[in-house]
Amino acid sequence: MLYPKNSVDKLGFTEIKELIKAHCLSEMGQQMVDKIQVMSNYDLIYKFLNQANEFKNILVNDAALPIHHFFDIKSLANKARIEGVFLSEEEFYQVQASLQTVFAVIAYFSEREGLYPNLEALFEHLPIEKAILKKIDAVIDAKGKIRPNASRELNEITMGIAKAEQEARKKIDQIFKAASGSGWTADGSLTVRDGRLCIPLLAENKRKLKGFIHDESASGQTVYMEPEEVFTLNNRVRDLEFERRREIVKILTTLTDELRPYTPLLLSYHGLLTKLDFVRAKALFAIDIEAEMPQVVNEAKLKLFNARHPLLFLNFKSEQKTVVPLNVQIDEGTRIIVVSGPNAGGKSVCMKTVGLLQMMVQAGLLIPAAEASEVGVFKQLFVDIGDDQSIESDLSTYSAHLSKMKTFVEDASGKTLVLIDEFGTGTDPQFGGPIAEAVLESLNHKKVRGMVTTHYSNLKIFASNTEGIENASMLFNNVEMKPLYRLEIGKPGSSYAFEIAQKIGLPQNVLNLAKNKISEGQKKVDTLLVDLEREKREIFETKQKLDKQQRRVNELQAENEKLKSYLDENKKVLIREAKDQAKNIILNANKLVENTISEIKSSNADKETTRNLRENLNIELKKNTVKVEPVKPNPAADEELKPGDWVKLTDSETTGQVIELIRDNVVIAIGDLRTVAKKKRVIKVSRSSVPKDIRKSFNSHTSDFASFSPEIDVRGMRTEDALHAIEKLFDRALMMGFSNLKIIHGKGDGILRKMIRQYLKKYDQVDRLEDEHADRGGDGITYAYLK
Numbered sequence: 001m002l003y004p005k006n007s008v009d010k011l012g013f014t015e016i017k018e019l020i021k022a023h024c025l026s027e028m029g030q031q032m033v034d035k036i037q038v039m040s041n042y043d044l045i046y047k048f049l050n051q052a053n054e055f056k057n058i059l060v061n062d063a064a065l066p067i068h069h070f071f072d073i074k075s076l077a078n079k080a081r082i083e084g085v086f087l088s089e090e091e092f093y094q095v096q097a098s099l100q101t102v103f104a105v106i107a108y109f110s111e112r113e114g115l116y117p118n119l120e121a122l123f124e125h126l127p128i129e130k131a132i133l134k135k136i137d138a139v140i141d142a143k144g145k146i147r148p149n150a151s152r153e154l155n156e157i158t159m160g161i162a163k164a165e166q167e168a169r170k171k172i173d174q175i176f177k178a179a180s181g182s183g184w185t186a187d188g189s190l191t192v193r194d195g196r197l198c199i200p201l202l203a204e205n206k207r208k209l210k211g212f213i214h215d216e217s218a219s220g221q222t223v224y225m226e227p228e229e230v231f232t233l234n235n236r237v238r239d240l241e242f243e244r245r246r247e248i249v250k251i252l253t254t255l256t257d258e259l260r261p262y263t264p265l266l267l268s269y270h271g272l273l274t275k276l277d278f279v280r281a282k283a284l285f286a287i288d289i290e291a292e293m294p295q296v297v298n299e300a301k302l303k304l305f306n307a308r309h310p311l312l313f314l315n316f317k318s319e320q321k322t323v324v325p326l327n328v329q330i331d332e333g334t335r336i337i338v339v340s341g342p343n344a345g346g347k348s349v350c351m352k353t354v355g356l357l358q359m360m361v362q363a364g365l366l367i368p369a370a371e372a373s374e375v376g377v378f379k380q381l382f383v384d385i386g387d388d389q390s391i392e393s394d395l396s397t398y399s400a401h402l403s404k405m406k407t408f409v410e411d412a413s414g415k416t417l418v419l420i421d422e423f424g425t426g427t428d429p430q431f432g433g434p435i436a437e438a439v440l441e442s443l444n445h446k447k448v449r450g451m452v453t454t455h456y457s458n459l460k461i462f463a464s465n466t467e468g469i470e471n472a473s474m475l476f477n478n479v480e481m482k483p484l485y486r487l488e489i490g491k492p493g494s495s496y497a498f499e500i501a502q503k504i505g506l507p508q509n510v511l512n513l514a515k516n517k518i519s520e521g522q523k524k525v526d527t528l529l530v531d532l533e534r535e536k537r538e539i540f541e542t543k544q545k546l547d548k549q550q551r552r553v554n555e556l557q558a559e560n561e562k563l564k565s566y567l568d569e570n571k572k573v574l575i576r577e578a579k580d581q582a583k584n585i586i587l588n589a590n591k592l593v594e595n596t597i598s599e600i601k602s603s604n605a606d607k608e609t610t611r612n613l614r615e616n617l618n619i620e621l622k623k624n625t626v627k628v629e630p631v632k633p634n635p636a637a638d639e640e641l642k643p644g645d646w647v648k649l650t651d652s653e654t655t656g657q658v659i660e661l662i663r664d665n666v667v668i669a670i671g672d673l674r675t676v677a678k679k680k681r682v683i684k685v686s687r688s689s690v691p692k693d694i695r696k697s698f699n700s701h702t703s704d705f706a707s708f709s710p711e712i713d714v715r716g717m718r719t720e721d722a723l724h725a726i727e728k729l730f731d732r733a734l735m736m737g738f739s740n741l742k743i744i745h746g747k748g749d750g751i752l753r754k755m756i757r758q759y760l761k762k763y764d765q766v767d768r769l770e771d772e773h774a775d776r777g778g779d780g781i782t783y784a785y786l787k
Contacts, residue, residue, distance in 0.1 A: 001381070003404075019285055028277065036363050096133065139252075179199060186200040211231060214226060296377070340453070341474035379416065384401060423440070645684055668682070730784075
């Protein structure tokens with residue numbers, strides 16, 4: 001259920017349908033697009049999405065589907081049902097072309113059986129009756145004209161017409177030649193008048209030939225005459241043409257009678273072509289907006305990754321711009337998201353993107369979001385966007401909003417998605433804010449899912465203190481004073497009213513006057529929001545840098561793996577070559593020994609000969625002897641290792657100091673890092689061989705380790721400074737192997753505690769967070785236990 005009915009227009013769904021219609025090949029397909037509706041039946045939604053996705057795969061990855069002709073054969077089938085009515089040549093041609101398309105499509109999917117199951121289901125029980133096509137092919141040719149040999153009578157008539165036309169032409173050529181020789185004709189050649197071939201005669205010579213005058217020139221000096229002999233022949237041709245027309249009607253009537261029993265099947269074929277055109281248009285539109293099929297679940301939830309508004313995407317695409325993607329999650333834990341932030345910061349676009357993509361999925365359309373996105377099914381979609389004031393209904397802007405709120409509160413349920421833009425506006429903020437908060441509380445109590453946008457501080461505070469409701473903000477660059485169009489979940493956003501007014505050029509005295517009119521508490525809240533905004537942006541930029549570094553590390557790792565694989569393969573090749581070479585050496589040695597023995601025997605063991613043969617054997621032995629480089633003794637390597645010793649890893653030039661010995665393993669400190677290596681992978685080196693800068697650095701780290709305390713007091717600090725200090729402490733604690741941190745932040749309003757805990761929860765290394773014992777500070781102190 002959609003409420004109100006104009007939600008499809010407010011969210012842009014009507015424009016989506018018009019863009020899909022532009023891809024349809026037939027009017028029937030366009031009519032089917034007009035009938036697209038938001039559904040709540042999970043099985044139907046899943047089927048329609050799969051059909052569109054399969055057709056998209058065909059368009060992108062497979063041979064083209066043989067769809068060439070789409071005609072409205074439904075109207076032709078209904079016409080053929082009537083006794084005594086016949087289809088024309090053009091109408092039979094449309095039936096013929098449509099049947100050829102149907103059978104070609106069925107053959108296409110038969111060759112790919114099982115690849116596109118949801119598209120195959122469109123014609124699963126559809127009988128293939130090619131007898132219809134054969135009957136039409138026997139009468140209608142490929143150009144849509146009736147064949148001359150469609151019947152014996154038609155063939156004879158056609159031949160008679162050709163013969164009569166030939167005789168008439170021959171006769172008129174003879175007469176024209178004779179008249180020209182006599183000088184009776186005007187300048188020019190034979191011409192056609194009233195469908196008859198005529199001779200142009202000078203007016204004074206018109207009585208010199210017998211015939212029928214069809215026309216004369218504007219000046220009256222030339223008449224156009226059909227000779228008497230030719231007139232008779234042409235009349236014969238016309239009579240034959242009438243006979244031909246009667247015979248054609250007879251053939252078409254007979255063919256229509258033969259087609260009549262198949263009209264139900266023709267209507268089924270029409271339905272198949274219409275559906276194919278419809279699904280094809282949806283797939284083409286999906287390619288235009290770079291859409292994918294999300295994971296569809298039969299629950300009231302959604303999780304969008306890299307989602308983009310399709311209309312905004314197409315607009316930016318034409319201007320070669322990029323849409324900032326949206327990541328958002330609405331589920332049982334986070335039911336309602338309250339989005340705040342500056343004007344023109346993208347709040348409404350963000351909400352409309354969620355609403356439009358949800359509407360598209362439930363209408364069976366692919367969406368421009370990552371395949372990993374998860375979209376559920378909502379029974380109701382309630383939308384309050386824009387101004388619906390009505391003079392006729394005596395409704396003001398705020399009255400129209402309240403009328404919708406009444407319906408939302410009464411009819412919404414846990415399977416309803418509610419979208420409200422500029423929640424609470426239109427009346428005095430002193431009263432509009434509390435009313436909006438009460439409506440929001442009522443919707444949350446009914447487990448409604450949704451997204452609202454607002455500038456009201458009371459709604460931001462309510463969201464931060466209420467389970468099931470989550471704050472979110474559109475990020476804003478408060479240095480360059482421009483929106484970043486990026487949604488951040490977990491914190492409210494400032495409206496940046498004063499900053500934007502200052503940038504626009506509002507006089508400073510007016511700004512100062514305005515600032516003096518707001519309360520100190522509101523000033524603090526807005527300042528806190530601005531600080532949080534800047535902090536979030538810095539964290540995001542840092543994360544981007546880390547992601548870039550991680551990608552580089554992954555690339556280097558992949559290169560190393562590739563190099564290792566290459567070296568392993570080369571090692572195998574070298575061993576194989578060495579074995580072959582050794583085999584050849586042994587074979588040659590055997591031959592040499594056999595030859596030597598043979599020569600000794602043949603020379604009767606002559607001493608000189610024997611000595612020469614032995615020298616030859618020694619020479620060959622030296623040729624195949626590998627010289628072994630002497631290993632330089634390392635006296636330090638044999639010494640027993642102990643904590644404090646300097647060592648070097650054998651497979652690299654890395655030097656470090658032994659921290660601890662555990663069985664066959666050595667814990668080594670290398671700068672800020674700690675690593676564990678096998679004893680056999682390290683060799684002891686003298687202290688003097690270690691560079692001074694490394695020794696100096698290690699002494700510094702050792703003293704740091706001794707003086708390090710896993711406790712920090714951030715009371716009185718600004719949030720940004722506190723988190724920065726905690727981050728440094730957290731990094732050092734991880735490097736030095738501490739198991740927990742103690743953070744003293746105080747109680748106050750609990751804002752600093754909440755921000756610190758949200759910050760620490762992002763790290764996988766944090767196992768759990770706990771309060772201090774109530775007698776020793778309670779929730780004013782947080783213990784972070786590390787894995």
